[in-house]
Amino acid sequence: MESQPKIAVVDENPLRAAIIEDGLREGGYARITRIEDTSRLAERLRELDPDVIIIDLECPSRDVLEQMFHVSRAAQRPVAMFVDQSDSAMINAAIDAGVSAYVVDGLKKERVKSILDMTISRFNSFARLRAELKAAKSQIEDRKVIDRAKTILMKAKNIPEPQAYALMRKVAMNENKRIAEIARSILTASELLG
Amino acid sequence: MSQTLRVGYVPLADAALLIVAQRKGFAEARGLRLDLVRETSWANIRDKLALGYFDAAHMLAPAAIACSLGLAQVRAPLRAVAGLGLNGNAITVSKALFEALSAAADGDLADPAVSARALRAVVTARKLQKAALLTFAHVFPYSSHHYQLRIWMAAGGVDPDNDVNLLVLPPPFMARSLELGQIDGFCVGAPWNSVAVEAGAGFILHPCCQIVRDCPEKILATRLDGADSDHVDEEIIRSSLRDASDWCADAANHQELADMLAADCGPPVMRGTMERILAGELQIGRGGGPILPDYLCLEPAATLLSGSQGLWLYAQMVIAGQTAYSETGARLAADVFVSGASPRGLERQPQSFAGPFFDAAHVRDFIRRSAPPI
Numbered sequence: 001m002e003s004q005p006k007i008a009v010v011d012e013n014p015l016r017a018a019i020i021e022d023g024l025r026e027g028g029y030a031r032i033t034r035i036e037d038t039s040r041l042a043e044r045l046r047e048l049d050p051d052v053i054i055i056d057l058e059c060p061s062r063d064v065l066e067q068m069f070h071v072s073r074a075a076q077r078p079v080a081m082f083v084d085q086s087d088s089a090m091i092n093a094a095i096d097a098g099v100s101a102y103v104v105d106g107l108k109k110e111r112v113k114s115i116l117d118m119t120i121s122r123f124n125s126f127a128r129l130r131a132e133l134k135a136a137k138s139q140i141e142d143r144k145v146i147d148r149a150k151t152i153l154m155k156a157k158n159i160p161e162p163q164a165y166a167l168m169r170k171v172a173m174n175e176n177k178r179i180a181e182i183a184r185s186i187l188t189a190s191e192l193l194g
Numbered sequence: 195m196s197q198t199l200r201v202g203y204v205p206l207a208d209a210a211l212l213i214v215a216q217r218k219g220f221a222e223a224r225g226l227r228l229d230l231v232r233e234t235s236w237a238n239i240r241d242k243l244a245l246g247y248f249d250a251a252h253m254l255a256p257a258a259i260a261c262s263l264g265l266a267q268v269r270a271p272l273r274a275v276a277g278l279g280l281n282g283n284a285i286t287v288s289k290a291l292f293e294a295l296s297a298a299a300d301g302d303l304a305d306p307a308v309s310a311r312a313l314r315a316v317v318t319a320r321k322l323q324k325a326a327l328l329t330f331a332h333v334f335p336y337s338s339h340h341y342q343l344r345i346w347m348a349a350g351g352v353d354p355d356n357d358v359n360l361l362v363l364p365p366p367f368m369a370r371s372l373e374l375g376q377i378d379g380f381c382v383g384a385p386w387n388s389v390a391v392e393a394g395a396g397f398i399l400h401p402c403c404q405i406v407r408d409c410p411e412k413i414l415a416t417r418l419d420g421a422d423s424d425h426v427d428e429e430i431i432r433s434s435l436r437d438a439s440d441w442c443a444d445a446a447n448h449q450e451l452a453d454m455l456a457a458d459c460g461p462p463v464m465r466g467t468m469e470r471i472l473a474g475e476l477q478i479g480r481g482g483g484p485i486l487p488d489y490l491c492l493e494p495a496a497t498l499l500s501g502s503q504g505l506w507l508y509a510q511m512v513i514a515g516q517t518a519y520s521e522t523g524a525r526l527a528a529d530v531f532v533s534g535a536s537p538r539g540l541e542r543q544p545q546s547f548a549g550p551f552f553d554a555a556h557v558r559d560f561i562r563r564s565a566p567p568i
Binding site for chain 2: 039040042057058059060061062063064065066067069070088091092095100
């Protein structure tokens with residue numbers, strides 16, 4: 001049986017690195033090391049001697065890995081691959097997600113694929129998480145704007161809250177806009193006229 | 195009808211022609227829309243160009259050859275559309291190494307032959323003291339920076355593979371690593387030597403135009419098979435870059451250009467640093483410094499290519515042990531540069547300070563005579 005591969009996760013974003021590590025552990029991989037400080041990456045990796053290196057595509061230290069594998073190739077040590085030259089669909093999926101992987105030769109292809117599949121899906125879910133967080137933030141922001149616009153309307157037209165809200169909603173529907181957009185116009189107008 | 199070219203680039207002084215062609219409207223005027231995408235590593239540039247995410251890329255000239263030859267991780271036949279600049283690199287050393295070289299020098303350290311011999315003396319002395327090997331950083335295995343370090347070292351009888359450690363570091367990390375003593379020197383492109391000197395991290399030992407004259411540095415590379423789909427007339431690209439290059443060559447525009455480039459690199463790169471680089475007034479960190487009009491060459495001649503530039507780079511790859519010489523390899527390397535070749539032979543030809551003289555008709559002979567002394 002093939003022994004557990006040693007996996008290094010190089011990512012300066014600690015949150016994402018943690019999510020990847022969790023994912024890999026759930027997938028049954030136990031020997032995982034996270035490297036968040038990349039200033040002495042070559043040295044850290046030499047000490048660690050991992051079988052697979054997963055690295056964030058935006059990390060400038062990708063070029064450090066290129067050199068390390070270049071040297072080991074010259075010395076007839078295991079050859080490194082960017083996933084697998086022939087598997088361009090896999091490389092595409094990895095690049096789309098924002099991840100690159102360096103795999104030391106000798107690891108079974110199925111295992112590499114499962115490690116990478118796991119990482120790509122985690123990278124994607126992290127991106128989704130971030131998008132959702134952003135959406136949630138803007139929702140809160142919208143609510144605040146709507147509340148302030150409502151108060152302005154209530155004062156200006158001397159109407160109760162439900163009516164002020166109904167008014168904004170009606171205008172939004174007529175103009176085919178979001179209520180938050182109408183609320184923002186009210187705030188702007190009130191600033192200008194105020 | 196307007197055509198769009200998606201171009202990957204690394205924020206450096208020699209991305210100037212692309213940035214100017216876009217911002218000053220030289221591309222637009224010819225119906226070409228440049229969509230410039232910043233990248234953080236040469237590996238990303240190569241992979242995204244090879245896989246079709248980019249139509250073209252600001253690329254290390256030797257990296258394009260390596261990719262075509264299949265030496266890199268991803269294999270794709272590439273070719274150069276135009277040159278984006280000559281020279282621009284420099285070798286910077288720590289203050290401690292500079293002291294040691296000064297003490298060992300048998301002449302003026304500004305002469306690379308003298309400094310290379312001094313390096314050999316320092317390396318030998320450290321061996322006797324059983325001190326750690328000196329460590330030098332460059333930016334990518336297939337880079338002129340790597341070859342310029344090797345040429346300089348070999349000229350003094352230093353074996354780059356056994357007498358020193360060579361490693362890769364991202365340019366923004368160089369100054370700090372030098373300061374912390376993690377490396378003893380580095381070879382990197384503008385503006386990062388100047389940034390290190392201004393931070394007080396070390397001294398510039400040699401601008402690389404003193405190591406190799408007219409070294410092809412970055413090229414605009416595209417895929418060989420990319421031409422069939424979404425065909426963009428390469429002559430339009432070349433003309434836009436030549437216009438940009440005329441604009442960059444005019445000293446009256448240097449302030450504006452320095453502004454653009456410094457803003458593009460972001461902190462800690464300052465406008466004043468870029469301005470001095472463009473003027474060739476290199477601050478070397480120990481009083482004064484030579485005025486080198488050729489330190490970073492962005493003039494129209496720098497956009498011209500020739501097959502013999504590709505052959506010179508291929509020879510450096512063979513000398514560095516990155517590939518074995520073959521007729522096929524040499525032809526492929528030359529071909530990368532041929533499609534953008536200038537018809538009138540006005541392009542510049544690299545020559546190293548230490549010789550032997552490079553003659554594109556006798557590449558094997560050049561390689562044999564350049565082999566490092568054992």
